[in-house]
C-alpha cells in the first residue's frame with residue numbers, strides 16, 4: 187500500500203496532512219512498515235491514541251526496529267516536538283524508550299516488544315514482581331531528581347510496557363518540568379495491582395524528596411512482595 191494512502195486513511199486531517207507527514211518521513215529518511223496488533227481503518231498499526239497513531243518503522247539505512255508516533259490530523263496538540271524533548275530528557279537518566287529522531291508530526295523511538303504491566307503482572311512470579319517494582323520506582327525517582335514529571339503514571343496500565351521483565355515508561359506527551367510527583371504517582375498506580383502504598387513513607391518523601399526518604403518508600407513496597 188502506498189504510504190500517503192496509509193497515512194490519509196489512518197491519521198484524519200485529509201490529504202493535506204498525509205502529504206505533509208509523508209514529506210517529514212522522507213526528510214527524516216524513515217520508512218513506515220506494515221504490522222501491529224491493532225486494525226485501524228483497514229491498516230494494521232501498533233497503537234492509537236487521541237492525538238496520534240503509532241506505526242512500526244525503520245531508518246532507510248540499517249534495520250533498527252523503531253516505532254513512529256505520528257500526530258493525527260485532528261489532534262489538539264500542535265506538535266510532537268515537545269514530547270520529543272521530554273523523552274530525550276528522560277533518556278538522559280535511562281528512562282523511556284530510546285529516542286531516535288523527531289519532527290513536528292513524527293516521533294521515532296525504539297520499538298518495544300512488550301506487554302502492558304497489568305497483563306504481565308498476572309502471570310509474573312513474586313521475584314519478578316519484586317524486581318519490576320524496584321526498577322519502576324527507581325525510574326520514577328530518577329525522573330523526580332531531574333524535575334521531569336510524567337504526569338500520567340497513576341494510570342500505570344496505559345503508560346508502562348514490560349519487555350523481557352523490564353518496565354519501560356512510555357508516552358511523555360503530558361510531561362512537564364518543575365515539581366515532579368513520579369514516585370507518588372507510581373505508588374498510586376501500584377495500588378491498582380494490589381499493593382498497599384506506604385502512606386507515612388510517602389508523606390515523608392513528599393515533604394523531603396531525597397534518597398533516604400525514597401528508600402523508605404521502596405522498602406514499604408518490597409516488604410509486601
Ligand SMILES: Nc1ncnc2c1ncn2[C@@H]1O[C@H](COP(=O)(O)OP(=O)(O)OP(=O)(O)O)[C@@H](O)[C@H]1O
Nearest residue numbers: 232233234235236237238240253296297298357359
Ligand atoms: N515504542 C513503542 N513500542 C511498542 N508499542 C508502542 C510504542 N509506542 C507506543 N506504543 C503503543 O501505542 C499505543 C499508543 O501510544 P501512546 O500512548 O504513546 O499514544 P497517545 O496518542 O499518547 O495515546 P493517548 O492519547 O491514549 O495518550 C500505546 O498502547 C502504546 O503501548
Ligand SMILES: [Mg+2]
Nearest residue numbers: 235357359360
Ligand atoms: Mg498519550
